[in-house]
Amino acid sequence: MxxxxxxxxxxxxxxxxxxxxxxxxxxxxxxxxxxxxxxxxxxxxxxxxxxxxxxxxxxxxxxxxxxxxxxxxxxxxxxxxxxxxxxxxxxNVAFFDRTQLAFLKDGNVEMVGMQELKAKVAAGEIDENTLYFDTLVNNYGDLQAEWPKPARQSWLSRYF
The missing domain is CATH 3.30.70 (Alpha-Beta Plaits)
Structure with missing residues (x-):
């Protein structure tokens, strides 16, 4: 239904x-x-x-x-x-590629490869306040309340 x-x-x-x-x-x-x-x-x-x-x-x-x-x-x-x-x-699109991370920057979704993450953090292009689309959100309430959320509130916090 x-x-x-x-x-x-x-x-x-x-x-x-x-x-x-x-x-x-x-x-x-x-x-x-x-x-x-x-x-x-x-x-x-x-x-x-x-x-x-x-x-x-x-x-x-x-x-x-x-x-x-x-x-x-x-x-x-x-x-x-x-x-x-x-x-x-x-x-002709990939929905199962877990090597890409998605961030909200200037109103657009920006994809960042896992291998690029450390360099982007070091360069200040991604910081703890950058909004991150955490695909591990598992219920509708959390999606509504905190998606995307600041990178510091996700598993990415270890990079800051």
Whole structure:
């Protein structure tokens, strides 16, 4: 069962997939109905999930499930991963590259490779107040309250 993204309860579980590039307007227009269809049909052991899906900042695919209604099972999570992999192929974009970090700078998402991080911190291009898109946020309430958040409030704090 599809739930509009802004109507999810705070405890709804999230899976955030970060694209390696911004999606074009045409791609966003094409992907939105696919996301809604997937959320509508997403199930766990034959029981429909109270699910939603959303694109944020042109670069983040967020799948969500109200776990208090029906928990996602391993099989249903596998279905979601397969769905995201299909999107990767169709749109020629990578959603599973964990070597890139995303920051909000001047209103835009800036991608920084893990291998570049120390140099960017040393040069002052990234500091403790730079807003970081932590893809490990796992519930809707935290996404609403603190996403993106200052790098010092994330696992990146060790670099400052």
């Amino acid at each position: 599809y739930i509009p993204f802004d109507q999810l309860p705070p405890q709804a579980r999230l899976w955030i997939y970060q694209a390696n590039r911004p999606l074009t307007e045409a791609e966003q227009t094409e992907i939105k109905p696919l996301l809604e269809r997937f959320a509508t049909d997403w199930s766990s052991h034959g029981r429909g999930l109270q699910a939603s899906a959303q694109l944020l900042h042109k670069q983040f695919l967020v799948l969500a499930n109200n776990e208090s209604a029906t928990a996602a099972s391993g099989c249903s999570i596998d279905k979601s991963v397969n769905f995201v992999r299909e999107l990767e192929q169709h749109f």
